[in-house]
Amino acid sequence: DGGITQSPKYLFRKEGQNVTLSCEQNLNHDAMYWYRQDPGQGLRLIYYSQIVNDFQKGDIAEGYSVSREKKESFPLTVTSAQKNPTAFYLCASSPTGTTGANVLTFGAGSRLTVL
Amino acid sequence: KNQVEQSPQSLIILEGKNCTLQCNYTVSPFSNLRWYKQDTGRGPVSLTIMTFSENTKSNGRYTATLDADTKQSSLHITASQLSDSASYICVVMRNTNAGKSTFGDGTTLTVKP
Numbered sequence: 001d002g003g004i005t006q007s008p009k010y011l012f013r014k015e016g017q018n019v020t021l022s023c024e025q026n027l028n029h030d031a032m033y034w035y036r037q038d039p040g041q042g043l044r045l046i047y048y049s050q051i052v053n054d055f056q057k058g059d060i061a062e063g064y065s066v067s068r069e070k071k072e073s074f075p076l077t078v079t080s081a082q083k084n085p086t087a088f089y090l091c092a093s094s095p096t097g098t099t100g101a102n103v104l105t106f107g108a109g110s111r112l113t114v115l
Numbered sequence: 116k117n118q119v120e121q122s123p124q125s126l127i128i129l130e131g132k133n134c135t136l137q138c139n140y141t142v143s144p145f146s147n148l149r150w151y152k153q154d155t156g157r158g159p160v161s162l163t164i165m166t167f168s169e170n171t172k173s174n175g176r177y178t179a180t181l182d183a184d185t186k187q188s189s190l191h192i193t194a195s196q197l198s199d200s201a202s203y204i205c206v207v208m209r210n211t212n213a214g215k216s217t218f219g220d221g222t223t224l225t226v227k228p
Contacts, residue, residue, distance in 0.1 A: 004158075042119070042204070042218035043159075090158050103149065104206075104216070106158030 003027065006091050006107035013078070013085070013114050021076045021110045023091035030096045032074035033104065036060060037088040046089075049074055050096055078112060086114045117142040119207050121219035129227055132195055136222045138188040138205030146208040150179050150190045153202045153221070162190070162203075195226045 004025045013019045025032065031050045035043040045058030049068040063082025068074055074093075078085045088111050092104040119140045128134050140148070147166045151159035163172040163179040165188070172179050176193045192199055205219040 006158075040124075040220060042220045044218075045216075088156075092158075103161050103164055104159075106151075106160070108158050109156065111156070 004091055004093055004105055004107035006089075006110050009108065009110060011110060011112045013112060015114060016080045018077055018079050019112065021078070021089055021091075021112070023074045023076065023107060024072055025074075025091075025093045025105075025107075026072060027093055027105060028071075029093035029105070030071070031094045032068065033092045033094075034058075034064070034066065034074070034076045035090045035092065037090060037109075043090065046076065085112055087112060117207075117209065117217050119205055119217045119219035121203075121205050121222050123222060124220070125223040125225070127225045127227060128195055130195060130197055134192050134195060134224065136190045136192075136203050136205075136224070138190070138219055140186050140188070140205070140207045140217070140219075142186075142207040142209055142217050144209055145183065145186075146210050148179075148181055148188050149206045149208075150177070150188075151204040151206060153204055155201070159204055192224075195224075197226050197228060200224060200226045 007022045033048040034046040037043050044060050046064050047066040049055035052071050055068050065077045090109050091107040094104050122137045149164045150162040153159040162177050165172050165181045167183050178191045181188045202221040202223050204221045207217050209215040
């Protein structure tokens with residue numbers, strides 16, 4: 001089955017630690033995204049990448065970093081500089097270039113809790 | 116400012132009843148509008164996608180409408196089931212780059228037996 005796999009599903013972190021969330025897709029999508037979801041709020045874009053070895057900051061990139069070394073993978077690192085990292089993180093992917101075809105396919109999410 | 120406003124914030128209905136969720140947007144330029152269903156603790160799943168020229172799109176018991184002139188959309192759920200309990204998210208894209216999507220805060224629907 002094609003889809004997006006996020007891991008881990010649950011992650012606990014101590015203050016001051018960096019953590020990396022994994023996102024892998026086998027949909028052959030060019031574009032990948034990371035969103036943050038807080039209770040009662042809409043998804044906010046952290047970073048996105050439209051092609052391998054290239055990525056752009058979203059609306060709330062501070063305290064986060066990404067890499068896109070492979071088309072299938074787009075890991076997100078939550079650094080100690082992120083002041084309020086406890087949240088639900090969603091990875092998504094989409095094809096590019098065709099109007100109306102760019103439906104985002106989401107992973108199941110990773111819930112990060114800072115202790 | 117590009118915004119997507121959803122109402123109501125939450126809704127409780129009895130199983131078998133119909134309901135309608137609203138989405139108003141000020142996003143410009145407009146490319147398409149999608150409705151997603153998000154179960155608790157899971158990622159959103161696409162229900163419908165509509166471009167500027169489409170007024171209605173159905174997916175089973177879900178029917179979405181779009182009025183591009185008034186910048187309003189609705190999602191109508193017919194004969195609700197317990198499994199419809201979820202958050203429903205309206206998303207508007209400004210162009211072909213999905214990174215330019217604006218998400219509403221969602222409507223939390225609870226279907227009770």
